[in-house]
Amino acid sequence: MEISKGLEGIYAAESAISSIDGKRGILRYWGYDINDLAKNSNFEEVCYLFLYGKLPKKNELKNFTSKLKEERKLPLQIIKIIKLAPKNSKTMAVLRTAVSALGLFDKNSDNLSKKNIIDKNIKLISQIPIIIAYFDRIRKNKPIIKPKKTLNHATNFLYMLGNKIDEEDSKIFDICLMLHAEHELNASVFSARVTASTLSDIYSAITSAVGTLKGELHGGANEKVLQMIKEIGDEKNVYGYLQKKLDSREKIMGFGHRVYRTKDPRAYILEKFSKRLSEKYNTNLYNISKKIEEFMHNQNKLTSKGIFVNVDFYSASVYSNLGISHDLFTTIFALARMPGWAAHLLEQYSDNRLIRPIAKYIGVKSRNYIPIGKRGR
Helix, strand or coil: CCCHHHHHCCCCCCCCCECCCCCCCCEECCCCEEHHHHHCCCHHHHHHHHHCCCCEEEEEEHHHHHHHHHCCCCCCHHHHHHHHHCCCHHHHHHHHHHHHHHHHHCCCCCCCCCHHHHHHHHHHHHHHHHHHHHHHHHHCCCCCEEECCCCCHHHHHHHHHHHCCCCCHHHHHHHHHHCCCCCCCCCHHHHHHHHHCCCCCCHHHHHHHHHHHHHCCCCCCCCCCCCHHHHHHHHHHHHHHHHHHHCCCCCCCEEEECCCCCCCCCHHHHHHHHHHHHHHCCHHHHHHHHHHHHHHHHHHHHHHCCCEEEEHHHHHHHHHCCCCCHHHHHHHHHHHHHHHHHHHHHHHCCCCCCCCCCCCCCCCCCCCCCCCCHHHC
């Protein structure tokens, strides 16, 4: 029996939600190329696509968007839980706890009908940004900013953080959410589907996903990228800093992917946003980022491994220039990934089988039991 560590290369499910061509760098949602969606769509429309498997008609999108806005509210008890969290808490830990607690206030949480699953996911898509924004304000000793029903999903979140409303920034952030909305059977999706396969409730499954995303090998990489950029400090320090990292066999954050064998298609879009926002806000984040990519590109020429930029790399400078605190980066990932998680849960529940792999035993083959009195002192 061959063992594939990390289940690499193993098909664990059939899915119609997204497809990745790792060699050519192509990502599609329900057959739609991510580049077409980024140019023409918006996050609300993509949410509809994931929940219903099709793009909405004009009235369908209008009604769906209205429903999302109506669900921009939290039970008072959840707000109290957020306020009671230590202000130095990890933001993903607070989000994980709040999502889990939301299940306590849903009397129909165990109803797994398709309509109920969709309704609960719509609620969570709307509630997760509020949890994140409220905790960010509370921990900074600032009054919470209640959501505005007149704003779209992306703009409303930036507004609740206390950012000045800027049309260009909001559009960039909206596209960022689309880029992060889904990515096949990644770690958080798999953990959500494992939980759902036991016929547990939506809140338990999403809590599993958030807990999995919390790890830096999945959701926390862009925060590490920003930390690296700040440590470098100046363009002239890039090559020396990275060479030292490589010489000591340290990982360069924002590079490499389990599936892609070329530059992540989402990174091309984020690179343009990084450049534009750096020009707008006069920071050197983009310049340092570009130098890092150039250095790593030259390394690829020297080795056969080929390690390319992934989605985390340029999203770090984009989010930073949008005025988002670095320790919120992974929660943004969760905010954006919620519709993708929802689609996978709908798919899992619709054709469910308990996910239960087996392990190859490598322990002692057989032992005889020795009574405790004969085992010595």
